[in-house]
């Protein structure tokens with residue numbers, strides 16, 4: 061029997077509902093249950109793919125090619141369960157499906173309304189494709205009280221009735237602000253937020269209260285009284301020093317026991333939290349430190365690079381070091397005389413990006429890494445810029461550029477107009493839609509024997525997640541290889557360059573895919589492990 065846990069949030073946004081859901085998923089797993097996590101996003105975009113990373117944060121790409129909310133990244137990193145297209149839905153997607161059905165005549169002449177048609181579509185999404193999972197955790201994006209959230213709350217109210225309390229539970233995450241002048245944690249915002257939920261017919265079963273300090277018993281009892289939950293079901297969600305401590309800390313506060321109790325499941329035995337204790341121990345007690353500069357375009361919002369930052373932490377865990385990240389806006393390197401800022405870093409990472417702004421700065425950063433033998437990892441755009449740099453300064457192609465920035469004399473990076481997906485041919489034109497039309501999701505890549513990446517992965521055929529519209533032009537392969545760049549990974553048909561590296565450099569790798577999306581704290585991605593290891597070696601030299 062699959063049970064559903066709906067997670068809502070109140071008081072303010074950014075309380076870490078995604079992380080809370082992911083950590084609860086991990087806790088239930090540690091008790092031997094199978095879990096799946098889902099996110100229902102109330103905004104009107106069909107998916108976050110067309111949103112600016114500085115607006116929305118990272119777009120997380122699934123194996124099956126969906127562009128999804130970054131919380132799905134947390135879910136994967138905490139549970140290891142690969143997210144699928146059906147695990148993230150938005151109001152935009154729900155409405156476009158409902159309207160398409162209306163146009164087809166599927167509603168047989170009825171007036172199409174939010175209730176029941178939109179709410180039915182939301183319920184169908186939340187409960188679809190459930191296999192043998194013991195729990196499906198559904199996070200509702202946004203904050204209770206938002207206009208956009210209403211159809212989602214109504215849908216979970218209905219689902220709770222239909223499934224019954226034996227199969228559905230509501231967890232509400234709130235904030236207890238500390239007021240220094242009163243010297244107190246305040247419960248009123250939580251009371252108001254629960255009242256807001258009650259006004260749409262939802263009584264939460266468990267409250268998780270974010271707080272920057274321990275919550276006194278009296279306050280806990282007060283919240284329980286006013287919000288109509290048992291005192292043990294008011295779970296303090298205290299700030300912690302590393303996100304990987306969250307499952308351990310929720311367990312200490314009794315969250316998993318409350319969930320098991322609610323569903324009448326056994327809870328006397330302690331769950332096996334050794335995986336998390338081990339990770340936290342390594343994060344807290346590193347044997348050294350390395351500094352890695354991330355030279356990107358969206359550094360004003362660190363969430364733009366959420367998975368990347370975590371993958372670097374994982375690389376640190378694998379090498380027993382702390383990875384200190386220096387976020388640098390690539391635009392500052394557009395003037396070559398500023399590149400000395402990179403002096404002394406132990407590794408340089410240029411991540412994904414779109415558009416011309418800041419690209420010359422990335423090219424200069426890649427040049428610094430190549431010439432100064434600093435370990436370099438270029439991801440997607442970061443690979444493309446490294447290839448342009450190499451072409452300009454090592455292969456005599458001074459006019460090398462990307463057609464993403466306009467027509468080029470030497471289009472080292474060009475628009476992909478067709479490629480193979482499985483047995484199918486995919487075609488694109490320069491003037492097509494931008495939403496959902498990139499080369500998205502997992503594609504295989506063949507590694508060249510004797511290359512560094514072949515050694516790092518320890519296998520010949522790999523599969524990694526992609527999100528790009530442009531691609532290094534295979535026509536330049538011979539010329540670039542003659543100048544010393546190795547095309548060490550290619551699509552199996554040999555047409556799309558997937559990885560480049562510079563033999564003889566201490567560590568210089570560019571990948572067209574996003575390895576950060578697959579890294580887990582308990583299973584660090586080999587490229588990040590190897591990159592951080594190279595940074596450690598560099599730190600011993602400088």
Ligand code: GLN
Pocket residue numbers: 411412413414415439440441442464527528529530531
């Ligand atoms: N803008 C580049 C492209 O579309 C790179 C994309 C990325 O870095 N994810 O190919």
